[in-house]
Amino acid sequence: MKPRLGFLGTGWIGRHRMEAMLATGAVEAGAICDPEPACADEAAALAPGAVRVDTLEQMLEQDVDGVVIATPSALHAEQAIAALKAGKAVFCQKPLGRSAVEAQAVIDAARDADRLLGVDLSYRHTQAMRQIADLVRSGELGDVFAIDLTFHNAYGPDKPWFYDPDQSGGGCVVDLGVHLVDLALWVLDFPQTGAVDARLTCEGRPLNAGQVEDYATAQFRAGDAEVRLACSWRLNAGRDAVIEAAFYGTRGGAALRNVGGSFYDFTAERFQGTATTSLAEPPDEWGARSAAAWAEQCAASLRFDAAAQNYVRSAEVLDRIYGR
Known part of the structure; x- marks a missing residue:
């Protein structure tokens, strides 16, 4: 059955x-x-x-x-x-x-x-991210010491509850940043994390009571890696979205990036010095x-x-x- x-x-x-x-x-x-x-x-x-x-x-x-x-x-x-x-x-x-x-x-x-x-x-299930995870876990990038995470959305949610912290739990961080944080921890097999240094703003100003953030930056340690995160709603980014997860190790680097502002199309590339090798290209029906x-x-x-x-x-x- x-x-x-x-x-x-x-x-x-x-x-x-x-x-x-x-x-x-x-x-x-x-x-x-x-x-x-x-x-x-x-x-x-x-x-x-x-x-x-x-x-x-x-x-x-x-x-x-x-x-x-x-x-x-x-x-x-x-x-x-x-x-x-x-x-x-x-x-x-x-x-x-x-x-x-x-x-x-x-x-x-x-x-x-x-x-x-x-x-x-x-996003764990994109072909691009799986290729990067394999590189990290196999040790081919050496010891990963830095991770840069970005998710800027030129639009904002269209449902009112997203803007009520009691209903949503927060703004762009809980909406978009949750994917970024999960990717970093998942790729590293969920290491211990340290204290966080973060800045949250709404329309460029510190949050007032009852507001949720539309721009956020944060930095924290995940195992031996320093993680930097930035995410936003309605940023003047010149495209629909900017999405990236880059991993830098002692023997090389790799990054997932969206293509042409797309929310759905991603590449994965491996870096060694000034050389770049393609790991994954669209199309990829991952959604x-x-x-x-x-x-x-x-x-x-x-x-x-x-x-x-x-x-x-x-x-x-x-x-x-x-x-x-």
């Missing part, structure tokens, strides 16, 4: 992940829930046999083995914990929680329920690869995967960036 999944939140991201999961053939859609009828209709077109429900509680009463969560950030931890306590596996959009405390509570619930937990940290991988993992086993404990590591760094 294929695992049956409930899809909670079927906006663009939720439907995109749903389509990728179903395309694997490893899982089936058992239930759909979205407060917007148009979103639910589009999801139902992908899975005509799925039951449409109005609440998470109703979804948990259905014959589903897992729940895929694509809702506003403030709801992630509470909804994930409820699903896990009901004995369902969970795949959640980032961030898993608005703080490390929330993230750890979800992980604890997954461990207690012995159920699989996944988070949609999609929903993390969702598909989780679906296949579900089909293999619904039991808790201890690697989920690493999700809190990035959340701890974000907490330090925010000074909490």
